[in-house]
Amino acid sequence: MKTIILRTASTYLLPLLLMFSIFILLRGHYSPGGGFVGGLIASIAFVLHAFARGLDNTKELLKIHPGFLMPIGLALAFLAGVTPVLFFDLPFMTGIWYPGQLPVIGSLGSALFFDLGVYLVVVGVTLTIIFTITESA
């Protein structure tokens, strides 16, 4: 499967797909998309890279084991949930919004961090499973 076309394309596809996945993540609040799909697309980007360049190269590129993304993502999602409890005396998971508008992102709220947590967990889970199976197969 290591054709020259795929190998060359993967160099450009990885950043493109990652950017696309973040785009999908961000637009999720208004249009189809969100953390879950975004995470899946990001995983596909890495898996494609692994197909073209070999698993070891992808791992080297990632620096850390994808499994570490899971606790980071879970912690982020949880923090987004408890922030209203800790700082605003509101029930768990109440959405908190930055009053103004930011460039590119638009309105900013705790839901975005929650979704980012979901994104990271999904990437971590998918890559952990696929990498582990690839290594053992």
Place this chain on the structure above:
Amino acid sequence: MLLAILLGFAFSIFLVFTGKFFKGRISILAAGIPLALFVYFAQFIGRISDGEVITQFHSWIPAFGVNLGFTLDGLSLLFSLMITGIGFLVFVYTSAYLKGHKYLDRFYGYLSMFMAAMLGLVLSDNLISLFVFWELTSISSFFLIGFNNTSRESRKSALIALAITGIGGLSLLVGSIFLGSITGTYSIAEMLTMNPEIASNPYYILIVALIFGAAFTKSAQFPFHFWLPGAMKAPTPVSTYLHSATMVKAGIYLLMRLTPVLGDHEFWNTTLIIVGAITMVYSAIHTLFRTDLKGVLAYSTISALGILVFLIGQGTVDALTAAAVFIIVHALYKATLFLITGIIDHQTGTRDTTVLRGLRKVLFPVAIAGFLAALSSAGIPPTIGFIGKELTYESTFHFGNMAILLTGLIVITKILLLYAGFVAGIKPFTGALPERFENTKMPSFLMWLPPVILAVGCLVFGIFPGLIEGSLVKPMVSSMGLDGKDIHLKLFHGFNVILLLSVITIALGTVLYFTLKPTKKLEAWIAKFEKFSPQTIVTNSWAFFFKFSNGWTNLFQNGYLRNYVATIMVFTIALTGYSLFTTANYAVDFNSFSPITFYEAATSLVMLVAIGYTVFTRSRLAAVASMGIIGYAICILFVIYSAPDLAMTQFSIDTLTVILFVLVLYKLPKYLKLSDYKMRIRDGVLSLAFGTIITLLILEVLAEPVNKEVSDYYAANAYILAHGKNVVNVILVDFRGADTMLEISVLAIAAIGVFALLKLRLKKSDQR
């Protein structure tokens, strides 16, 4: 009082950390705790005998009516004094008996936990907290029976005891909840006035049966008695404390405590009399065939418990007075006999009654204690046992038209128990001392003093019954709802029929003792009847249950994914199909469907072709790829029916699934023929049936009116409350965010599971 109860628990927790330093000489200090508690409870004797009832209340879960209410009246005072008093002697005795044992600290921990639980049990006024303490006694008893945890027999006995008493505990809980919902309270004190209402309730019989279930299992009544002889595997201090003096009396306590609430009813009285009578006679006969001292004592304990149940069943003032006195009598002499058995075992290394003889020459103070205890057990004046026996005869002799039968039964039991008491308390010490025991040494005074103190108690309370009359017996009878004013304990009641019965009992018992010698042959003979005993029935049904559950698990949890899927499908088809067949009305209005568009038809066609290819292809990779096509076709259907979010996710998931499959399958050998055509036909029929059922189900759903309340709410509020226009995503991250939180946690756990499983396998292959 709460502090008094918690003290024991606190001490056992304290031992967890400091146990290491608590094994040597200072272990005797542990006895300070029961002693302090004994003194604490003893100071209430004066107030209780004046008729006062001391209560204490702590709120626990008021919403359910579960509170820590404690009552100290005559009944609980007697039990508290027994628990702490005998507890003190047992604690002292243990420090010498298990001297240098590597788990001595644990032993004290379990013992003090038990003591605290038992105190909580007898002081609780709330049925639910009583149940909690009841279970705690079962659990600490489990640890104590299995204390010798390297022995298989010990562990088995501990498990049987826990199972039997545990079932009883559940029965108590259910009974308590019934009682609570009828009376509207869990407080026993508040139930006292409601006896007529409870008795006329349609559930009365059930409640009483459940309470009996608890009392009979705990107090080892026939047919649940068999755990008690097994429990004798525990070290002797445990047998003394739990399985003779206190824990097994918890059932008796419960019956006495509930006598004013549930008693005075034909079902209550008759059942107790019958069960008590069977138990006392049955196990008294059993004592004749035992050659192990502890075996003799175990069966005579069961028999004594039977007598108590039998007396409570009669329910008269005479009978309950007799029961109150007999509890004291039995605690004193039986604890003594157990303790001296422990000494004999500890010093000579055997408990076999057929070889033990003449030990008075080497263990003189122990022999005195044994002799006195045997006299009290036989009911020979001037011991307190005599008073107890007279009272028992008195009550049965005046019990209406059944008097002759009941008196006959109790006399037979007492004759046999006299034999048991003599075998345990006198036989090991009389006769010529065999050579093998000549070098037997006297144990430490810490061991022989406790039984001597108890034995002296048998004598002192017998000569001066006034010591316990006003202080313990009268308040106890009053707390069972009866008038105890006329009770008068004395040794000599004049020449009457009761005295004649006593003389007959003592004479026949002594004759029996001198004619019947316990032998191995007799023991072997009775063992033949084991086949029909309740114990065998229970063990066999357990064995059957194990076999059954093994077979069941192997049948369904066979590890083949295809079998799991097939099982799930078969059950879904059968259950859903049955339900559809019986209830559905099949009113599908085909005209209401929108017309089929070109895109729908084309996508469906692609899907059908892909399905056909998946089923019939001979290449594994091709099958996976065409499965992917089916998935994509479904995505397109989602897009057509305007569910873009779902379509996107499904798209990515399908891609990843195909990649996963390819990764796994890539290195497998060429397509193998795993199933013959018969299996393929079976699987095909199953799949088609499943598909048909699901299709029918969906069509049936269409016929139902749609409830849009929830989706309308989300659609209306997504932007107002959560600043989002994509309702699906808003539901995921905001409205139902906690669900998503848990879902991603599950995902992470699954990934860790996959990682661990595969890496573990890798390691193994590396080892090879």
